[in-house]
Amino acid sequence: MKFNIALLAGDGIGPEVINEAVKVSDAIAKKFNHEINWTPALTGACAIDAVGVPYPDETHEICMAADAVLFGAIGHPKYDNDPSAPVRPEQGLLLMRKKLGLFANVRPTFTFPSLIDNSPLKRERIEGTDLIFLRELTGGIYFGEKGRKDDGETAFDTCTYTRAEVKRLAKKGFELAMTRSKKLCCVDKANVLETSRLWRETVQAMEKEYPEVTVSYEFVDAVAMRLVQWPNSYDVLITENLFGDILTDEASVISGSMGLMPSASVGEHTSLYEPIHGSYPQATGLNIANPLATVLSAAMMFEDAFGLKEEAEAIRAVVNKSLEQGIVTEDLAGKGAKAYKTSEVGDWLVANL
Amino acid sequence: MKFNIALLAGDGIGPEVINEAVKVSDAIAKKFNHEINWTPALTGACAIDAVGVPYPDETHEICMAADAVLFGAIGHPKYDNDPSAPVRPEQGLLLMRKKLGLFANVRPTFTFPSLIDNSPLKRERIEGTDLIFLRELTGGIYFGEKGRKDDGETAFDTCTYTRAEVKRLAKKGFELAMTRSKKLCCVDKANVLETSRLWRETVQAMEKEYPEVTVSYEFVDAVAMRLVQWPNSYDVLITENLFGDILTDEASVISGSMGLMPSASVGEHTSLYEPIHGSYPQATGLNIANPLATVLSAAMMFEDAFGLKEEAEAIRAVVNKSLEQGIVTEDLAGKGAKAYKTSEVGDWLVANL
Numbered sequence: 001m002k003f004n005i006a007l008l009a010g011d012g013i014g015p016e017v018i019n020e021a022v023k024v025s026d027a028i029a030k031k032f033n034h035e036i037n038w039t040p041a042l043t044g045a046c047a048i049d050a051v052g053v054p055y056p057d058e059t060h061e062i063c064m065a066a067d068a069v070l071f072g073a074i075g076h077p078k079y080d081n082d083p084s085a086p087v088r089p090e091q092g093l094l095l096m097r098k099k100l101g102l103f104a105n106v107r108p109t110f111t112f113p114s115l116i117d118n119s120p121l122k123r124e125r126i127e128g129t130d131l132i133f134l135r136e137l138t139g140g141i142y143f144g145e146k147g148r149k150d151d152g153e154t155a156f157d158t159c160t161y162t163r164a165e166v167k168r169l170a171k172k173g174f175e176l177a178m179t180r181s182k183k184l185c186c187v188d189k190a191n192v193l194e195t196s197r198l199w200r201e202t203v204q205a206m207e208k209e210y211p212e213v214t215v216s217y218e219f220v221d222a223v224a225m226r227l228v229q230w231p232n233s234y235d236v237l238i239t240e241n242l243f244g245d246i247l248t249d250e251a252s253v254i255s256g257s258m259g260l261m262p263s264a265s266v267g268e269h270t271s272l273y274e275p276i277h278g279s280y281p282q283a284t285g286l287n288i289a290n291p292l293a294t295v296l297s298a299a300m301m302f303e304d305a306f307g308l309k310e311e312a313e314a315i316r317a318v319v320n321k322s323l324e325q326g327i328v329t330e331d332l333a334g335k336g337a338k339a340y341k342t343s344e345v346g347d348w349l350v351a352n353l
Numbered sequence: 354m355k356f357n358i359a360l361l362a363g364d365g366i367g368p369e370v371i372n373e374a375v376k377v378s379d380a381i382a383k384k385f386n387h388e389i390n391w392t393p394a395l396t397g398a399c400a401i402d403a404v405g406v407p408y409p410d411e412t413h414e415i416c417m418a419a420d421a422v423l424f425g426a427i428g429h430p431k432y433d434n435d436p437s438a439p440v441r442p443e444q445g446l447l448l449m450r451k452k453l454g455l456f457a458n459v460r461p462t463f464t465f466p467s468l469i470d471n472s473p474l475k476r477e478r479i480e481g482t483d484l485i486f487l488r489e490l491t492g493g494i495y496f497g498e499k500g501r502k503d504d505g506e507t508a509f510d511t512c513t514y515t516r517a518e519v520k521r522l523a524k525k526g527f528e529l530a531m532t533r534s535k536k537l538c539c540v541d542k543a544n545v546l547e548t549s550r551l552w553r554e555t556v557q558a559m560e561k562e563y564p565e566v567t568v569s570y571e572f573v574d575a576v577a578m579r580l581v582q583w584p585n586s587y588d589v590l591i592t593e594n595l596f597g598d599i600l601t602d603e604a605s606v607i608s609g610s611m612g613l614m615p616s617a618s619v620g621e622h623t624s625l626y627e628p629i630h631g632s633y634p635q636a637t638g639l640n641i642a643n644p645l646a647t648v649l650s651a652a653m654m655f656e657d658a659f660g661l662k663e664e665a666e667a668i669r670a671v672v673n674k675s676l677e678q679g680i681v682t683e684d685l686a687g688k689g690a691k692a693y694k695t696s697e698v699g700d701w702l703v704a705n706l
């Protein structure tokens with residue numbers, strides 16, 4: 001097969017981790033007789049520097065024309081202390097999500113047997129954890145009307161959802177649950193928020209279309225608690241944009257390393273694959289960042305965007321092997337053990353595929 | 354001294370745990386020569402059943418006239434599966450917060466040396482944790498305009514904050530930080546929300562009034578992560594209503610038991626003290642609920658509302674002793690160890706004061 005992939009390396013360590021994912025993807029393509037055509041495009045702070053906006057039209061066109069987008073990370077410290085700067089890298093991210101119609105962010109959380117003791121949570125609490133969040137990504141308070149009143153003394157943000165928005169996200173949740181343990185948890189704050197009541201009534205009305213799926217409804221505060229108490233009691237969770245932002249980051253703690261967790265954002269047009277970690281500015285250019293989350297995002301891309309399960313499994317297998325053999329970057333290297341460079345980990349993966 | 358305390362037992366296990374806190378408070382009062390006058394009042398589901406509303410005017414008047422309010426828990430399963438029921442116990446809670454002007458919810462999170470292994474988090478991650486959240490409690494998306502449009506197909510909630518609301522909460526945060534390690538963390542989502550930008554700029558402008566306090570600004574998603582990774586890196590945290598709801602519940606996991614954590618809500622009128630746990634309906638009437646969170650809430654009341662530090666310390670000391678000696682309810686009793694009844698724990702505390 002032949003694929004066109006838009007390559008959005010972004011800022012900070014983005015280019016370094018993307019580079020390793022490209023190496024591994026190319027090696028897999030070669031092994032399985034596929035052809036990948038990569039098209040790099042600008043996004044984030046480096047796009048602001050180059051052309052003044054964080055998600056240029058040209059980048060959007062490249063993404064729209066591609067079979068998948070592989071994304072690194074965006075963000076630069078020069079924007080961090082001024083959240084009201086007129087142009088910010090994050091705006092590019094939000095615009096990209098909106099324009100590509102990426103309404104569902106898919107975030108698996110699982111543990112690696114060889115790394116289970118890296119987690120701040122006790123082994124017996126997390127063993128067997130294998131949950132997936134579906135976070136709504138193009139609605140809610142992120143995109144509602146916001147602004148100031150009373151000479152700037154009052155600020156407001158509006159959270160809005162339509163039934164159609166909830167339905168399309170929930171549909172993906174039900175479908176995913178059908179391929180797994182048939183358990184779906186809808187996370188909301190229906191005891192306080194009207195948008196949450198719309199979520200709950202919409203999901204409740206869909207239950208009859210999926211009679212095999214057992215649906216539970218839990219309040220976001222209770223989930224924030226239970227997620228770290230008994231993570232392996234969850235399977236598929238669906239939730240709105242802001243709750244998803246908070247809970248998926250919380251869930252990333254379970255595995256013990258942000259540097260390992262992949263994600264996908266899917267929707268109306270091209271799907272996007274990215275590590276859950278950020279641009280880690282302090283490590284930029286040092287060749288020390290962990291490339292595995294990006295490599296595993298590429299595996300998700302092979303499986304979900306191209307339907308190539310065997311290729312994805314081959315990537316996951318070699319990643320597991322590298323973890324077991326301790327071919328890891330400094331974030332995962334035990335005390336006294338050798339820490340490999342970003343590019344060395346990538347080289348090892350390619351050599352051992 | 355002489356105190357009038359409004360006693361709002363509420364629903365579920367509320368009356369049982371309140372009962373033990375009253376016993377302990379009366380014993381402390383006797384020991385230190387104070388006089389407490391308790392005035393019971395209705396709230397929650399039991400108020401709906403009795404008079405049709407969850408926070409009756411009469412209850413409000415009793416609270417306004419009291420020196421402090423001691424609160425149990427509210428909520429009843431008959432309301433749980435219908436979050437849009439016209440009258441709900443939670444409305445009483447929100448109305449009470451609003452009418453009493455309880456704009457700051459104070460939630461300490463700490464560990465008990467004798468229980469540290471109950472936590473799902475590893476000992477080395479939580480040892481020494483002693484943090485306090487100040488959650489804004491009468492503003493934000495809880496109280497903004499909400500409703501439906503387009504024949505019910507669109508729902509919206511509005512999050513609103515004024516500079517004055519942020520200021521009065523932040524002031525408490527700075528003052529609290531001054532009495533502790535002089536570290537304050539402002540939790541927001543200023544990279545996305547206008548209300549968060551107002552929070553951040555307001556707190557930033559206050560920094561010069563408290564030159565000794567080191568303030569950090571962190572995004573809510575990052576805090577959700579770091580809170581379970583390195584809880585003892587935090588001291589005083591301030592945040593808006595909804596973020597506070599989620600993060601304080603998450604933080605309660607650290608101590609290993611919801612049944613131990615007290616809280617206070619303070620503001621314009623009478624302050625209120627309550628355990629952080631809910632009404633635990635399944636345990637109602639079984640005399641098995643853990644009364645310690647309510648007893649420790651009474652300790653906070655003695656110290657903060659009445660300025661009686663010695664009395665508060667005496668309560669905390671006897672609670673610690675009960676934990677060390679294993680005089681605990683079933684939620685804390687080790688495998689094979691005896692589980693004491695709610696009232697037995699209270700009796701033991703009184704006898705050992």
Ligand SMILES: CC(C)[C@H](C(=O)O)[C@@H](O)C(=O)O
Nearest residue numbers: 090091093094245544545574
């Ligand atoms: C950078 C920020 C706008 C973004 C979000 O809140 O969605 C990030 O936290 C994420 O989860 O991808």
Ligand SMILES: CC(C)[C@H](C(=O)O)[C@@H](O)C(=O)O
Nearest residue numbers: 191192221443444446447598
């Ligand atoms: C019951 C509910 C309305 C309430 C809240 O969200 O504030 C509760 O979760 C709390 O934290 O006291």
